[in-house]
Amino acid sequence: NAGVTQTPKFQVLKTGQSMTLQCAQDMNHNSMYWYRQDPGMGLRLIYYSASEGTTDKGEVPNGYNVSRLNKREFSLRLESAAPSQTSVYFCASSLSGTYSNQPQHFGDGTRLSIL
Amino acid sequence: QKEVEQNSGPLSVPEGAIASLNCTYSDRGSQSFFWYRQYSGKSPELIMSIYSNGDKEDGRFTAQLNKASQYVSLLIRDSQPSDSATYLCAVSGGYQKVTFGTGTKLQVIP
Numbered sequence: 001n002a003g004v005t006q007t008p009k010f011q012v013l014k015t016g017q018s019m020t021l022q023c024a025q026d027m028n029h030n031s032m033y034w035y036r037q038d039p040g041m042g043l044r045l046i047y048y049s050a051s052e053g054t055t056d057k058g059e060v061p062n063g064y065n066v067s068r069l070n071k072r073e074f075s076l077r078l079e080s081a082a083p084s085q086t087s088v089y090f091c092a093s094s095l096s097g098t099y100s101n102q103p104q105h106f107g108d109g110t111r112l113s114i115l
Numbered sequence: 116q117k118e119v120e121q122n123s124g125p126l127s128v129p130e131g132a133i134a135s136l137n138c139t140y141s142d143r144g145s146q147s148f149f150w151y152r153q154y155s156g157k158s159p160e161l162i163m164s165i166y167s168n169g170d171k172e173d174g175r176f177t178a179q180l181n182k183a184s185q186y187v188s189l190l191i192r193d194s195q196p197s198d199s200a201t202y203l204c205a206v207s208g209g210y211q212k213v214t215f216g217t218g219t220k221l222q223v224i225p
Contacts, residue, residue: 101147109157
C-alpha cells in the first residue's frame with residue numbers, strides 16, 4: 001500500500017551540482033506531477049505528465065528537467081543546482097488523464113538544500 | 116488577483132467548536148474542487164472532493180460549493196487538537212490545470 005514513493009527524503013547539494021529526484025506510484029495513475037513548496041508561496045507546479053510519454057511545463061520549470069520513464073515513474077532533474085532551488089519537492093499522481101478532474105495523491109516529499 | 120485565495124490565518128477555534136475555512140477562486144469554468152490537510156513537515160493529504168453545488172458531508176467534515184459566488188468552504192465540526200494543520204484548497208479548471216491556494220492554518224485550542 002505504498003501509493004507515491006519519493007527518494008531521497010533529504011538531500012544537501014552544493015551550488016552547481018546535479019541530481020535526480022525519483023518518484024514512483026503503484027496506483028496505476030495516468031498523470032504525475034512535480035511541485036515545489038516554499039514558505040508563503042504554496043504549491044507551485046514545476047512539470048507534469050498527463051500520460052505516459054508526455055511531459056509539459058508548469059508554472060516554474062526553469063532549471064529543471066523531467067522524464068516520464070514509464071507509467072509508474074516520473075523523475076525530476078536539477079542539472080546545475082542553485083540556492084534558489086532550496087525547497088521541499090513533492091511528487092503527486094492522479095487517475096486523471098487529459099482533464100484534471102480527479103484528486104492528486106502526494107508522496108512524502110524531498111527536502112532539498114542547496115549551499 | 117490570485118486564482119485561488121485563502122485567508123492564511125491562523126484561525127483559532129476552541130476544542131469542540133466548528134471551524135469554517137473559506138476559499139474563493141477566479142476561474143468561472145472551474146469544475147472540480149478539493150480540500151487537502153497538511154500537517155507541519157508532512158505532505159498534503161486529500162480530505163474531500165466536491166464537484167457540484169451544495170454540501171457534501173464526510174464524518175466531521177462538510178464541503179460546501181457555490182459556483183455562482185465562486186467559493187468553496189470546509190466546515191469541521193467538533194474540532195479536535197489533532198485537526199490543527201494547514202488546509203489547502205485546490206481548484207481544477209479542466210485540462211491539467213489544478214491551482215492550489217496557499218492554505219489556511221488552523222489551530223484548535225484544547
